[in-house]
Amino acid sequence: MTRIAFIGLGNMGGPMAGNLVKAGHEVTAFDLVEASRQAAAELGVGISGSAREAVAEAEVVVTMLPAGRHVLAVWADILPAVKPGTLLIDCSTIDVESARKAHALAAEKGCPALDAPVSGGTGGAKGATLTFMVGGSEEAFDRGEPILARMGRKIVHCGAAGNGQAAKICNNMILGISMIGVSEAFVLAEKLGLSHQALFDVSSTSSGQCWSLTTYCPVPGPVPTSPANNDYKPGFASALMLKDLKLAQEAAQAAGASTPLGAAAAQLFALHNAWGEGGSDFSGIIHLLRGKEKG
Amino acid sequence: MTRIAFIGLGNMGGPMAGNLVKAGHEVTAFDLVEASRQAAAELGVGISGSAREAVAEAEVVVTMLPAGRHVLAVWADILPAVKPGTLLIDCSTIDVESARKAHALAAEKGCPALDAPVSGGTGGAKGATLTFMVGGSEEAFDRGEPILARMGRKIVHCGAAGNGQAAKICNNMILGISMIGVSEAFVLAEKLGLSHQALFDVSSTSSGQCWSLTTYCPVPGPVPTSPANNDYKPGFASALMLKDLKLAQEAAQAAGASTPLGAAAAQLFALHNAWGEGGSDFSGIIHLLRGKEKG
Numbered sequence: 001m002t003r004i005a006f007i008g009l010g011n012m013g014g015p016m017a018g019n020l021v022k023a024g025h026e027v028t029a030f031d032l033v034e035a036s037r038q039a040a041a042e043l044g045v046g047i048s049g050s051a052r053e054a055v056a057e058a059e060v061v062v063t064m065l066p067a068g069r070h071v072l073a074v075w076a077d078i079l080p081a082v083k084p085g086t087l088l089i090d091c092s093t094i095d096v097e098s099a100r101k102a103h104a105l106a107a108e109k110g111c112p113a114l115d116a117p118v119s120g121g122t123g124g125a126k127g128a129t130l131t132f133m134v135g136g137s138e139e140a141f142d143r144g145e146p147i148l149a150r151m152g153r154k155i156v157h158c159g160a161a162g163n164g165q166a167a168k169i170c171n172n173m174i175l176g177i178s179m180i181g182v183s184e185a186f187v188l189a190e191k192l193g194l195s196h197q198a199l200f201d202v203s204s205t206s207s208g209q210c211w212s213l214t215t216y217c218p219v220p221g222p223v224p225t226s227p228a229n230n231d232y233k234p235g236f237a238s239a240l241m242l243k244d245l246k247l248a249q250e251a252a253q254a255a256g257a258s259t260p261l262g263a264a265a266a267q268l269f270a271l272h273n274a275w276g277e278g279g280s281d282f283s284g285i286i287h288l289l290r291g292k293e294k295g
Numbered sequence: 296m297t298r299i300a301f302i303g304l305g306n307m308g309g310p311m312a313g314n315l316v317k318a319g320h321e322v323t324a325f326d327l328v329e330a331s332r333q334a335a336a337e338l339g340v341g342i343s344g345s346a347r348e349a350v351a352e353a354e355v356v357v358t359m360l361p362a363g364r365h366v367l368a369v370w371a372d373i374l375p376a377v378k379p380g381t382l383l384i385d386c387s388t389i390d391v392e393s394a395r396k397a398h399a400l401a402a403e404k405g406c407p408a409l410d411a412p413v414s415g416g417t418g419g420a421k422g423a424t425l426t427f428m429v430g431g432s433e434e435a436f437d438r439g440e441p442i443l444a445r446m447g448r449k450i451v452h453c454g455a456a457g458n459g460q461a462a463k464i465c466n467n468m469i470l471g472i473s474m475i476g477v478s479e480a481f482v483l484a485e486k487l488g489l490s491h492q493a494l495f496d497v498s499s500t501s502s503g504q505c506w507s508l509t510t511y512c513p514v515p516g517p518v519p520t521s522p523a524n525n526d527y528k529p530g531f532a533s534a535l536m537l538k539d540l541k542l543a544q545e546a547a548q549a550a551g552a553s554t555p556l557g558a559a560a561a562q563l564f565a566l567h568n569a570w571g572e573g574g575s576d577f578s579g580i581i582h583l584l585r586g587k588e589k590g
Contacts, residue, residue: 096487119501133497154500158493166487167497170480174473174503177556181472184554185465188543191550192391192461198453202428202462205449206414208469210505248483255486258584259479261472264559289553 001025002147005058007051007074008092009036012118013064015125016091016151018043020062023150030054052081060087060147068098075102084110087143091132093117093244096165096251099135103161112140115164116148119171121236129153133171135163169251172244176265176282179212179241183286186219190290196221218283232284239278242269296320297442300353302346302369303387304331307413308359310420311386311446313338315357318445325349347376355382355442363393370400379405382438386427388412388539391460391546398431398456407435410459411443414466416531424448428466430458464546467539471560471577474507474536478581481514485585491516513578527579534573537564 002025006017009031020027021044028046030053031037037047048054055061055078065071071090082088088106090099090113099115106113114136124130130152134141141157148155158167185208189199200222204214216235217223227235245266252259272278272288297320301312304326315322316339323341325348326332332342343349350356350373360366366385377383383401385394385408394410401408409431419425425447429436436452443450453462480503484494495517499509511530512518522530529535540561547554567573567583 131501156493156497158497159489162487163489163493166484166489167494170484170487170489170494171498171501171503173483174476174480174498174505174508177476177479178469178473178503178505180556181469181476184472184552184557185469188468188547188550188552188554188557189461189465191552192457192465192546194454194458194461194465198451198458199462199465202451202453203466203469206426206466207506207511208466208473210469210473210507211502212505213469216502251487252483255483257479257483257486258586259483260563260584261475261556261559262479262483264556268555289555291553 003057003059005055005061007054008064009040011122012125014040016064017045019128019151021045028054051078055082058086063090063092065092068094071102072098075105079105079109082111086111087140088113089116089144091116091118093168094165095247096162097254099165100162112137114140114144115162117164117168133158133164133167135159135161169244169248173248173262176241176245176269177261178210179218179283180265180268180285182212183218183289186286187290216283218286227281227283232281235281238269238272238280238282238284241282242273245269298352298354300350300356302349303359304335306417307420309335311359312340314423314446316340323349346373350377353381358385358387360387363389366397367393370397374400374404377406381406382435383408384411384439386411386413388463389460390542391457392549394460395457407432409435409439410457412459412463428453428459428462430454430456464539464543468543468557471536471540471564472556473505474513474578475560475563475580477507478513478584481581482585511578513581522576522578527576530576532573533564533567533575533577533579536577537568540564
């Protein structure tokens with residue numbers, strides 16, 4: 001049993017904190033939103049009056065927040081209140097630069113830290129089947145892993161501070177690009193009179209094979225479990241894909257990397273969002289590419 | 296035993312014709328290049344004085360030529376000389392429009408036809424392990440399949456005339472896009488201090504998984520059999536990827552399909568070729584994306 005503080009009880013953080021309670025940990029938590037606090041309380045999470053109060057007795061602090069500025073603000077707020085040696089784990093998906101600043105803030109206070117963004121969405125958060133991509137020292141990872149393992153199924157140590165965020169944005173950049181590529185191919189196939197199933201049969205067993213095709217196929221039919229079969233309900237919302245592609249572009253610009261297709265993918269998902277589809281699954285980008293005549 | 300005429304005995308056609316001889320067929324062939332005729336003769340292929348002469352007694356004609364204009368010229372030349380009912384199979388990779396014109400030429404003469412472009416490269420041609428993507432009627436496919444099966448391992452019927460070409464360019468457009476996407480991700484990872492192996496470990500088992508990553512990884516190390524481990528010797532030459540991406544763009548423009556990443560990929564491979572790398576494996580595009588400091 002570990003005393004854990006959990007800051008940020010939204011659609012992801014709430015069920016994740018609940019899974020820590022279920023695993024027998026003592027969880028004290030805070031969120032600015034009253035409804036989120038109530039929902040977490042119903043899962044057995046202890047609610048504090050503030051973030052500072054939540055962390056006072058904690059051995060481990062977990063944060064799950066929208067963006068880098070929130071993480072830096074919360075960590076700056078709570079660090080004076082945590083005991084030295086407390087492990088800080090940020091599970092938010094944020095920019096690499098802020099993640100590394102957060103590590104530095106923690107180090108000043110003598111606290112080990114991990115950046116541990118997740119994939120797997122709200123379903124994974126509820127079912128404790130998330131994947132964690134983790135950056136930080138070996139020592140910090142060894143302490144954090146058993147905690148993360150109660151909220152997820154796969155915990156990958158990606159290297160030093162910030163590398164969890166780096167792995168996530170690199171992976172999701174491949175994902176965003178390949179989903180557009182697969183969608184373009186299906187639209188081209190349609191115009192050439194080639195059936196979805198025929199293209200699927202060829203590419204799923206050859207060099208065009210990719211997760212976007214064989215697990216998450218953007219047209220209904222070939223993969224019955226893909227969101228395309230459920231009117232493109234997420235799944236993984238286009239707004240979140242856009243967020244990750246923007247983070248990849250920020251990182252590329254800061255680090256001096258040239259990512260022409262990553263940049264184009266970010267622009268295309270920005271368009272998809274501008275057309276009011278941010279709440280649709282990201283595979284719905286095929287509608288943007290197909291044009292007015294939805295097939 | 297079938298009497299087969301084979302027109303076009305280059306790096307692909309030569310060994311393919313040889314495999315038909317090996318399978319017990321009587322093969323009569325022609326190529327404009329003397330050296331290609333000699334190499335094929337050494338494989339037991341009978342050499343004729345012209346394409347017309349080669350096809351005179353054939354039950355099946357196979358062509359393997361560089362581009363659509365060559366296929367149309369050769370088919371127009373030989374069709375007056377073939378017997379009615381002869382099956383014409385074009386294994387070249389050409390534009391969809393020319394492929395459909397070739398089918399129409401054959402139909403005028405009462406000849407069934409197939410477009411049957413391949414993947415698998417010269418290794419697949421020699422080892423008879425090619426994949427054939429085939430367009431044409433069921434009846435023509437049923438006649439052609441046993442012939443193709445002596446030159447390849449996987450024969451996929453993709454639908455009506457031209458659909459073999461359509462499937463190939465749609466698949467290779469996905470491939471070209473995903474290889475650039477994976478390469479961009481590795482370059483971004485390098486600049487962020489994330490190791491190749493860490494990115495591979497995350498993405499190969501999650502939503503970034505694709506053939507370009509897990510079978511043909513563009514950095515040395517994670518997949519020991521990929522061309523990156525052999526100084527980017529092809530494999531599949533960048534010049535051929537550029538050819539296929541251009542065919543995809545031609546088809547998209549003719550059919551009114553919008554393929555923004557396909558267009559960008561064609562431009563990036565054009566750049567890769569412009570930098571003198573047309574003979575390198577297409578995964579060498581990572582050098583273009585990395586910039587001067589080759590890692």
